Amino acid sequence: MQIRNEIRFILNGQDIVLANLSADETLLDYLRLDQRLIGTKEGCAEGDCGACTVLVGRLKKDGLTYEAVNACILFLASLDGSSIVTIEYLQGVDGRLNPVQTAMVAHHGSQCGFCTPGFVMSLYALWMENASPTVQQIETAIQGNLCRCTGYTPIIRAALAMSDYGTPSAEHLAKERDSVSARLKNLRDQSRVVVQKNGSRAILPINVDDLASVLVQEFGATIVAGGTDVGLWVTKFLRHISPAVFVGHLEDFKQVAITPELVSLGAGITYTEVQEVISKYYPHLLEFWDRIAGWQVRNMGTLGGNIANGSPIGDLPPVLIALGAKVTLRKGELRRELRLEDYFISYRKQDRGEGEFIESISIPRISDGYHAAYKISKRRDEDISSVAVGFNIQVTDGLIASANVAFGGMAATPKRAAAAEATLIGQSWGEAAFEAAARQLPADFAPLTDVRATSDYRMKVAQNLFRRFWLEKSGLDVRLIRLQRG
Numbered sequence: 001m002q003i004r005n006e007i008r009f010i011l012n013g014q015d016i017v018l019a020n021l022s023a024d025e026t027l028l029d030y031l032r033l034d035q036r037l038i039g040t041k042e043g044c045a046e047g048d049c050g051a052c053t054v055l056v057g058r059l060k061k062d063g064l065t066y067e068a069v070n071a072c073i074l075f076l077a078s079l080d081g082s083s084i085v086t087i088e089y090l091q092g093v094d095g096r097l098n099p100v101q102t103a104m105v106a107h108h109g110s111q112c113g114f115c116t117p118g119f120v121m122s123l124y125a126l127w128m129e130n131a132s133p134t135v136q137q138i139e140t141a142i143q144g145n146l147c148r149c150t151g152y153t154p155i156i157r158a159a160l161a162m163s164d165y166g167t168p169s170a171e172h173l174a175k176e177r178d179s180v181s182a183r184l185k186n187l188r189d190q191s192r193v194v195v196q197k198n199g200s201r202a203i204l205p206i207n208v209d210d211l212a213s214v215l216v217q218e219f220g221a222t223i224v225a226g227g228t229d230v231g232l233w234v235t236k237f238l239r240h241i242s243p244a245v246f247v248g249h250l251e252d253f254k255q256v257a258i259t260p261e262l263v264s265l266g267a268g269i270t271y272t273e274v275q276e277v278i279s280k281y282y283p284h285l286l287e288f289w290d291r292i293a294g295w296q297v298r299n300m301g302t303l304g305g306n307i308a309n310g311s312p313i314g315d316l317p318p319v320l321i322a323l324g325a326k327v328t329l330r331k332g333e334l335r336r337e338l339r340l341e342d343y344f345i346s347y348r349k350q351d352r353g354e355g356e357f358i359e360s361i362s363i364p365r366i367s368d369g370y371h372a373a374y375k376i377s378k379r380r381d382e383d384i385s386s387v388a389v390g391f392n393i394q395v396t397d398g399l400i401a402s403a404n405v406a407f408g409g410m411a412a413t414p415k416r417a418a419a420a421e422a423t424l425i426g427q428s429w430g431e432a433a434f435e436a437a438a439r440q441l442p443a444d445f446a447p448l449t450d451v452r453a454t455s456d457y458r459m460k461v462a463q464n465l466f467r468r469f470w471l472e473k474s475g476l477d478v479r480l481i482r483l484q485r486g
Contacts, residue, residue, distance in 0.1 A: 001206075004191035007080040010183060011035070012089035013176070021077055022200035023222075023244035024234045028052050028071035031086060039087035039117045040071055043146075045235040047073045047228055047297055048382065050145030053118040055125055057083035057180065059188075060251070064181045066173070067272065067299040068125040070144070073231025074300065075224060077195060077202035078246045081187045083180050085173065087117040090124060099166030100124045100158075106165075107158035111149030119145050122295065123159050128168045133159065143381040144294020200242040208252050208266075208359065214245055216332050216355045221245045223357060225268055226300035228293070229309050248302075255360075263365060267304025267327075267358040274303065281365055285319060288373040292316075294382040304358045307340070310350045310413070313385045313452075317344070317414035319373040321406035322390030325363045331356040341406070344413035369394040370473045376461050378452065385409050386453040387461050391469050393424070400424045400433060409453070410445040410462060419443040420466070434470040438463035 006019040028045075031037040031054070041051035047070040056079065057066040066085065090098045097105065100123050110116040119142060126133055126141040133141070138159040139152075147155060168174055192214075193204035203218070205211040215221055222241040224230050225248050233239040247253055253268030256277055263281050265274060271292055278285050292298060292315045306316045307327065317340060325340045329352060340361070343351050352358070370393040377383035385408055392404040403424040405417045420437040427433035447458040 001210075002189070002191040004189065004193050005195060007077055007193060007195055007204075008187050009079045009081065010083040010180065012037075012084070012086060013180075015183075018076070019195060020197050021195040021202065022197040023075065023077060023202040023242045024200060024240070025076045025197075026072060026231070026235070027054070027074045027076050027079065027084070030076050031071060037086050037088055041114055041117060042072060043114070045072045046232050047144070047293075047300075048146070049115070050118040050122065050142070050294065050296060051115050053121040053145065053296055054087075055085040055121060057085065057184075058249070059181060059184050064177055064184065066125060066128065068122045068141075068144075068296050069300050070228075070231075070296045073227050073235060075202070075227055075231070075234075075244070075246065077193075077204070077244070078224065078227065078248050080193055080204055081184060081249060083184060087121060090120070090171075090173070098124070098171065099164075100127060100162050102165040103158040103161045104155070107154050107161060109150055109155040109158040115145060115147050115149075119147070119155060123162065126159070127162045128171070128173065131163045131168050135160070140290055141295050143290075144296040196242075200240070201244070203243060203245045204249060205245065205247070208250060211245065211247060211250065211253070211357070212330055212332055215357055218243050218245065219354065223247060223308070225302040225305040226270060226297075228297050228301040229305065229311075248300075253359075261365060262362045264360055264362045265303060266360055267308075268302050269304075270300065270302050271298035282323070282363070282371075284371040285373050288315075288319065288375055291375050291377075291381060297382075303361055307343070307361065308350070308352070308358050310344060310348050312347065312411060312413055313388070313409045314414065315375065315385055315388055315408070318388045318406040318408040319390035320361070320363060321414055321416060322373075322392040322404045323363050323366070323371075324392070324404065325361055327358050328360045328362070329356050330359040335359065337362075341414070341416060344415075347412035366392075370469075372469050372472065374465050374468065376465075384452065387458050387465070389462065389465050393469075393473075395429045398429055400427050400429055403437075405437075407445065407462060410447045410458060415445070417441060417444040431470055431474075434466045438466040 008017050031040050043049035043051035052071040053068050054071045055066045056069050057064050100120050122141050192206050195202050205214050222244045224244050224246050253266045255266040257264040306314050321341045328337050372391040374389050375385050376387040388408040390406050394402040403421040408414045419440040423437045423440045447455045449455045
C-alpha cells in the first residue's frame, strides 16, 4: 500500500502542500494565522454564526461542486484533494467588488461588517448554482449566518438583486472550473494519507475497506466525517482527538442503493447530498430536513455521524426509528445488522464495539399510511431539538393496524413511545385515539429539565404533537383551529 505523508489542496488558485500537521488544526486557524486571510472571521467557533463561511470544492459524480461550509470546525487534514475559496478570491475585475458584494452595498445589507464576508460566501455559493433564487431559497442559504445589525430584510433584497450586477458564468470561479477539476484529478493518487505533528496524527484511508482496516489497527481512533460535532470537542472543550481517521472524502462511503423495499445509504453521505433521495422517497421529511442545523452544517454533517454520536437530541434517529430503519455495523470484514432503535443502549452508550463503525443505513420505502416528522426548538432554524418526533401510522379498513412513534429529547436515548403506540393499535382512525395515546406518554417518558426546555414543557409539547399529527392528516387547518380556540 502506498502511504503519503502530506496533504495537498488548492487555496484560492494556489497549490498547497502540508506535511507537518496535527489532527486538530482547523481551516479557520490556518487561514487567519498562517495565510493571513483575515476576511474569514471567527465568531462562535462552533458552526453557528456563519462568519467563518468559505467554499470548499470537491470532485463528485456530477463534477466539481463548491459548497458553503464553516471553516471554524472544519479540520485542515480533511481537505486533501479539495479546492478552498475564501472571500479574498472573489474580487471582481481590477479588484472591484463582485456582484454579490455590490448588491449588498447597494441594498444596505452590511452595517458593522463583521458578518458580511460570511453572508457573501453563502449567497455566492447559492448564486453560482441558481442565478435567480427565490426568497425561500435565499432564506435557506443563509440559515447558518447570523446578523445583529441590519437584520435579514436588506440582505434578502440584496440577494434578489445579485444578477443585476453580473452573471455567474462571467465569474472567474466559473471560468476556471475545468482547469481546477483537472488539477484536483491529478491530486488523486490512491494513497493512504498519514500526517502528524507533536504526536497528533491524522489518517485518511483510501476507501471504506481501508477504513475498516485502519480502525482495527488504531485503538481508540476518532472517526471524523463532517466534524460538525467533533469540531466542537476541539474548539470548545480542547479535547485531543488523535489518532483521527477522516472519512469525508470517501465516495464509496456515500453510495445510494434503491430496491423496491429499501433505500440504503452510505453512512458518510451528507444531509445535502441525500436531500434529493429524501424528497423523492420520504417527502414528509423535507420540511424537517431544512430545519437540521444551517446550510453550512448540512453541507458537512453526515447521516452516520448524527447517529453514531448517540445524542438523545439528535435530529435524525427519532424519524428514522419511526420508519423502521436499520444500521449495518462493520469491523474488519465482519458485518452485522440491527434495528436503529436497538443501537442506542443508554445515555451516550451505543451497541458498537472497538474498531466497529456504521457502514450504512437502510430505510424501508413507504407507499401508504400516514407519516410526519416534527421538530420543536427555541429557534426555528439552525437550532438543536428540544423535542423531535417521527410518526408512522398504518390504517386498514378504518382501524389503526400499526403505529411507530419515536421521540428524541424525551429520554436518555431516542426512544419509541411503546405505551402510546399500544393505545393506538386497533382503534378507529380518529381524534379520540390520538388523544388517548397522548395521555399515555407519561408511562413512556420522564423527560429531564435542561437549558433547552423543562420537563413539563417537553411533556406538554410531545402530547400536543399527537394532536397536531391528527389535525394535519385529517386535512384540518391547524392554524385556524388555534385561532378559534384563542
